[in-house]
Amino acid sequence: MPTGSTVLFIHGLWLHASSWDPWIDLFRTAGYQPAAPGWPGDPETVEEARADPEAIADHGIDDVVAHYAKIIDGLAERPILVGHSFGGMIAQKLLGQDLAAAAVAIDAAQIKGVLPLPLSALRSTLPVFRNPANRHRAVTLTAEQFRYAFGNAISEEESLELYTRWTIPAPGKPLFEAAAANFDPHSPAKVDTANEMRGPLLLISGGRDHTVPETVTRATLKQYRHSDAVTDLIDFPDRAHSLTIDHGWREVADTCLSWLGRNGL
Template sequence: MTASHAPVLFIHGLWLHATSWDAWVERFAAAGYEASAPGWPGDHDTVGASREHADDIADHGIDDVVEHYARVIRDLPVRPILVGHSFGGMIAQRLLGEDLAVAAVAIDAAQIKGVLPLPLSALKATLPVFKNPANRHRAVSLTAEQFRFAFGSAIPEEESDALFERWAIPAPGKPLFEAAAANFNPHSAAKVDTANAGRGPLLLIAGGQDNTVPEVVTRATLKQYRHSDATTDFLDFPDRAHSLTIDHGWGDVADASLAWLGEQGL
């Protein structure tokens, strides 16, 4: 790690294994960053083991995941840059708002408290969890068809199915239930300190074809930061869906993130 480069932590979201960041870790390492992608609590080292031991993933909520990554950060010599996708993007925003990171890139980030739009496509994408209230305490898997709608809606079916086979793992239902109730809970785990004027810069990235986190959600998230003077930027990829970090166009998103970090002097 060079003196001018902070370490980078990649944070995955629901239904993807941490190794789905492998190509990003290599790209950032080639750019001079010390990069790593620790999994969520309960994740196993491989996709296969995570599928086999789904109960270990179950019942971890947003606070559990935030504290898990906070412990990882405390073991680093300096505060890191965070790059998060989906719920990983929400986690990154919370950690940044708590001054545990020097900057964050939140890609198709899950809704934080205060964001009101709830598009029908987002409801359909998360229906596998919400159709049964008991899923709050379970790990829930997607089928290949459900994965295509939630993640691979802007890529060929064959590519979506291949990504599903390679990276998809069960996900805890609890974070989705917590996020859904966020605007009715003053102490919600999905609450982010969006007014923190002293935090590091934040880049919000949206996929214009995303069914799980539609662009309107990311734009509404951007508005939540209007009371802070800290840098908050927005970038959209109009033809991309929720798979934008792992599909054939992932390099465009990674390079845009690297370029933005360079603009921030990071």
């Protein structure tokens, strides 16, 4: 697998692409060429995204995959992908399509074939699922909802600070698509987990994550059992869904850099 230095960071629901800024600085210092392009419809700033939520609405998984595939097509080399939450699912799909040199999927959303559906995950996504019309809308979390879904392993003060700094409305469509994945033979949440020729994949889980509990990540790892390509799992037992943006982000980022180094990337 060719070595690359380009890194694309892919955010998940409810966080703006600028939430990757500390990671970009760190990866650039480590010698990579990092960037964090937003999802289709994402404005340049958090403030703009909050002011115009409908610009983000009604984008599904396939739309986001096609958006990043087009970005990759304009690059000189296949990039390394680092995705969080739904960004982790998108990274896995692109890796399975051989569009990336490697991928890191942090607390990645459920792909097709993953069966566990913990109650905490249902509660975390209830703000979207409580209204079927949200499939075509953008949904905003309250500070209390963010605290449960993202910030349950940090202080209330830090959770509120992260909520104020980084959160934006998110399209409901990807969640509805993921929820129906195991009943849809053509689900956009399907990943080519049997690809033998793909680059290395690192799955990262947070042991206290309410939104993507550790059981979901371990079930995702099992989906790759038919491929001999490198697939690793690293767990952070005391971390929750905010692990990429809270005070402990550097430990997670350094772990990713070490793993990339071990894999010749």
